[in-house]
Amino acid sequence: MTELSIQLLSTVPGLPPVLQTVHLLGLAMLMASAVMMDLRLLSLAGRGQQVQEMLQRLFPWVFWALPIMLVSGLPFLLARPQRYLNNPVFAYKAAFLCLALIVTFLLWLGFRRGVTQQRGWPIKALALVSLVAWVMTAMSGRWIAYADYLFWPG
Amino acid sequence: MLQHEFWLNLEYTWLAEQIGATWLFPLFNSLHVLSITLMLGSLLMLDLRLAGVAANVYPYRTLSRDFLPWVWLAFAIAVVTGLGLFITRASAHVLNPAFQWKMLLMLAAGLNMLLFHLRGKRLAEHWDRSRPMPWSMRITGMASLLLWAGVMLGGRWMGHII
Numbered sequence: 001m002t003e004l005s006i007q008l009l010s011t012v013p014g015l016p017p018v019l020q021t022v023h024l025l026g027l028a029m030l031m032a033s034a035v036m037m038d039l040r041l042l043s044l045a046g047r048g049q050q051v052q053e054m055l056q057r058l059f060p061w062v063f064w065a066l067p068i069m070l071v072s073g074l075p076f077l078l079a080r081p082q083r084y085l086n087n088p089v090f091a092y093k094a095a096f097l098c099l100a101l102i103v104t105f106l107l108w109l110g111f112r113r114g115v116t117q118q119r120g121w122p123i124k125a126l127a128l129v130s131l132v133a134w135v136m137t138a139m140s141g142r143w144i145a146y147a148d149y150l151f152w153p154g
Numbered sequence: 155m156l157q158h159e160f161w162l163n164l165e166y167t168w169l170a171e172q173i174g175a176t177w178l179f180p181l182f183n184s185l186h187v188l189s190i191t192l193m194l195g196s197l198l199m200l201d202l203r204l205a206g207v208a209a210n211v212y213p214y215r216t217l218s219r220d221f222l223p224w225v226w227l228a229f230a231i232a233v234v235t236g237l238g239l240f241i242t243r244a245s246a247h248v249l250n251p252a253f254q255w256k257m258l259l260m261l262a263a264g265l266n267m268l269l270f271h272l273r274g275k276r277l278a279e280h281w282d283r284s285r286p287m288p289w290s291m292r293i294t295g296m297a298s299l300l301l302w303a304g305v306m307l308g309g310r311w312m313g314h315i316i
Contacts (some may be wrong), residue, residue: 008161036224057209
């Protein structure tokens, strides 16, 4: 897989920026949907729309974006595993991503059981954690390239 | 004009040197990416409504009242952080074909938005409730999506050319 990824990324013209743009477009789908749902649950945005209906509409976008993110991101990891696995910022990204996925799944369970309708404090707390976790996942993703600014290479 | 020393002088301003030499650069870069994804994602919801693909239960104006302020807020952050990044390497960026494409496509997206507003004024008052949407509105929604995706591609490609 490593050889194949290196081969593809280095020989297909324009593949790295195109794949990265697909990754970013997937991120736009995911971030805006997740953030809008979180802001709606926190009563900060989208008050013209019903909570349950909005969640029903936006959850599929989050779930569809995930495989897009995986497929467009994985070749970079496979091609240069040591660049990522030895990078502390990548570890942060992975940790925030896991947190975001877990919290999103819990919110989805809440949505399926109709608990999100009342928006009690546990749901609002989950929405806030989800918002922070997704933003930090995206931020740390960009900072992978800038790990030297945070962790001085010794 | 693109060879003018004005662009080089930008790189030697106090602000550009501060950004370029410190962690401000990665901070601006990550905020730029973050705001762009939020802007494009919110715009995606509006454009898909225009195209008649999603959220058809709501009139367009209900959605634009909810989402448009976020689009503009995110756009403003993207412009400020983008200018901050730009001045650190202005003379190279203006000659970068990916950057030139990005600016042209962004201009086209702006013109598309202008056409959308002009067209919206000429249609019947409740056009935003109509199902299906008028063809002119569907086209402008799809055009907006494609143009902004192109802006994103140009922006990402810039880093591969320098």
